[in-house]
Amino acid sequence: MLMTTASSQNEHKLANSVGIVTPQTLSIDTPLTLACGATLANYQLVYETYGTLNRDASNAILICHALSGDHHAAGYHHPNDKTPGWWDHYIGPGKAIDTEQFFVVGVNNIGSCRGSTGPASINPATGEAYGPDFPMVTCRDWVNTQAQLADFLGIKQWAAVVGGSLGGMQVQQWAIDFPDRLRHAVIIASSPKLSAQNIAFNEVARQAIMTDPDFHGGRFLKHNTLPKQGLMLARMLGHLTYLSDDLMGEKFGRELRTGSLKYSYDVEFQVESYLRYQGEKFATKSNFDANSYLLMTKALDYFDPASEHGDDLVSTFSHIKAASLVISFTTDWRFSPERSLEIVRALTQAGKRVVYAEVASSHGHDAFLLPNNYYEQVFSAYMKRVAEEVRS
Numbered sequence: 001m002l003m004t005t006a007s008s009q010n011e012h013k014l015a016n017s018v019g020i021v022t023p024q025t026l027s028i029d030t031p032l033t034l035a036c037g038a039t040l041a042n043y044q045l046v047y048e049t050y051g052t053l054n055r056d057a058s059n060a061i062l063i064c065h066a067l068s069g070d071h072h073a074a075g076y077h078h079p080n081d082k083t084p085g086w087w088d089h090y091i092g093p094g095k096a097i098d099t100e101q102f103f104v105v106g107v108n109n110i111g112s113c114r115g116s117t118g119p120a121s122i123n124p125a126t127g128e129a130y131g132p133d134f135p136m137v138t139c140r141d142w143v144n145t146q147a148q149l150a151d152f153l154g155i156k157q158w159a160a161v162v163g164g165s166l167g168g169m170q171v172q173q174w175a176i177d178f179p180d181r182l183r184h185a186v187i188i189a190s191s192p193k194l195s196a197q198n199i200a201f202n203e204v205a206r207q208a209i210m211t212d213p214d215f216h217g218g219r220f221l222k223h224n225t226l227p228k229q230g231l232m233l234a235r236m237l238g239h240l241t242y243l244s245d246d247l248m249g250e251k252f253g254r255e256l257r258t259g260s261l262k263y264s265y266d267v268e269f270q271v272e273s274y275l276r277y278q279g280e281k282f283a284t285k286s287n288f289d290a291n292s293y294l295l296m297t298k299a300l301d302y303f304d305p306a307s308e309h310g311d312d313l314v315s316t317f318s319h320i321k322a323a324s325l326v327i328s329f330t331t332d333w334r335f336s337p338e339r340s341l342e343i344v345r346a347l348t349q350a351g352k353r354v355v356y357a358e359v360a361s362s363h364g365h366d367a368f369l370l371p372n373n374y375y376e377q378v379f380s381a382y383m384k385r386v387a388e389e390v391r392s
Contacts, residue, residue: 017084017092018050018075018099023115028148035302038135041124045149046115047071047107050091051099053153059390060155061097062146062182063087063106064163064170067238067296068288070114073106074099089371096379101387102159110145111137111295119291120221130291132218137295138302139166139173146170147178160184160386161322164368165335166296169303172343176305179321184386186379188327189368191339192313192346193304198334201241202297208233209290218291227290232279234293239278244331244364313346323353325382327375329367330360355382 014020023046032040048071053060063073065086074091076084090096091104108116111134119134126133150158161182163171168190175185194202209215212230216223252271267273282288309315324347328340337358347354357378361367367375 013084014076014079017088020079021048021050021072021075021077021085023048023071023077025115026149026152028145030148032141032145034135034141035138036136040110040117040135043110043117043145044115044121045107045110045117045145047105047149048073048075048085049106049153050074050104051102053103053155054390057103057153057155058157058159059102059387060150060153060158061102061104062150062158062161062174063091063097063104064142064146064161064167064174065106065109066163066165066167067300068282068286068293069167070112071106071108071116072114074104086369089369090376090379096376096383097162098383098387101390102383105149105153105155107146107149109137109142111292111299113287113289113292118289119218119295120289129221131221132291134291134295136298136302138299139170140177142170142299143173143177146174147181150181156181158182159390160186160383162186162188163190164188165190165365166300166303169300173303173305175320175322175324176316179319182322183389184382185320185322185324186327186382187324187340187343189329189332189335189340189365190343191335192306192342194300195339199301201237201334202301205234205237206294206297208237209294215290218294220290226283228283231283231288231290231293232276235282236275236279239275241334242365244333244362246331247362247364250362313342314349317346317350317352320347320350320352324355325379326354326356327368327378328356328358329363329365329375330358331362332365332367334365 026045029042069086072085073087074085093100108114110116111118113120119130123130161171161174168187171185171187174182209227209230212227214225215227220227255270257273262268306313306316326340326344328337344354344356359375361372363370
């Protein structure tokens with residue numbers, strides 16, 4: 001009976017998703033010159049696809065991931081997986097990004113640690129892991145590699161490029177650098193550049209990792225160690241900025257773990273316990289490479305496309321051809337609605353087509369990953385228009 005129940009539960013969850021998916025790997029031998037000036041002689045991209053590419057390859061959607069995300073955006077790798085891909089609520093049959101209408105591609109960025117070439121990969125010049133020798137990467141570099149993947153898949157133009165947070169920055173870079181290769185840009189909980197405060201948060205996180213005694217200047221793999229404490233602190237800080245004050249108050253308040261004060265530096269408040277748990281889980285169970293964390297946060301810091309156009313965002317967006325959907329969340333203080341409105345105003349002043357929605361949510365920056373009726377309605381309505389264009 002228990003086996004039948006477990007089997008039924010698995011069948012139900014698979015039926016409500018894209019099902020079992022298998023990552024694929026593309027090896028690219030064309031040298032890639034990065035924005036920092038370094039060159040990768042060759043590299044690998046790990047990606048997943050959901051749905052079916054139509055005859056003229058006009059129904060393809062690219063998903064750009066955020067800092068700790070990856071190619072696994074929807075579905076399951078195994079029937080017994082407890083959790084699906086990171087955006088499964090919005091990708092799948094009948095969902096906002098409907099895989100019965102679209103061919104969806106999720107790709108892991110270079111510099112990450114989820115299969116694409118990054119610091120944990122073997123450096124052909126040394127026969128050892130790149131570690132800290134892996135070059136700095138930027139949103140522009142990622143977009144260039146994603147364009148290579150599109151070429152391989154036979155996709156000349158994306159129906160839409162979609163991403164939240166750091167993913168939304170990649171969407172902007174796509175629209176700027178390859179205006180003819182996407183018809184719609186969906187920018188969620190993002191910004192035209194980081195504020196000084198955001199850069200500061202990233203620097204504190206990096207210092208937590210780099211000053212961990214087990215970091216060994218980034219060569220911790222060679223020393224068979226892991227900068228666990230640094231990763232924990234970095235994730236705790238990051239997680240703190242992804243949540244809203246209202247949500248933390250609602251979930252934890254000043255609730256004590258034991259019901260009384262201990263007058264010590266041990267964990268006394270529930271919120272302390274929660275943050276330590278999140279940090280511990282990220283540092284020990286996610287297998288996220290510390291050097292990749294450093295690279296990803298620097299890519300966030302570097303993103304500032306208007307700097308190439310006299311800090312004029314209107315001029316920066318002047319050659320964009322894609323229509324845009326921009327979505328923000330009321331309690332997202334890390335990528336606040338004001339930052340999304342900067343994008344919207346610049347697109348409008350540049351004469352571009354843009355739809356904007358500010359979604360009420362108590363979940364802070366993480367809201368773009370979570371279920372929300374209004375968010376889902378806006379997102380779904382826009383993507384249905386994209387699907388109608390594909391069919392016409």
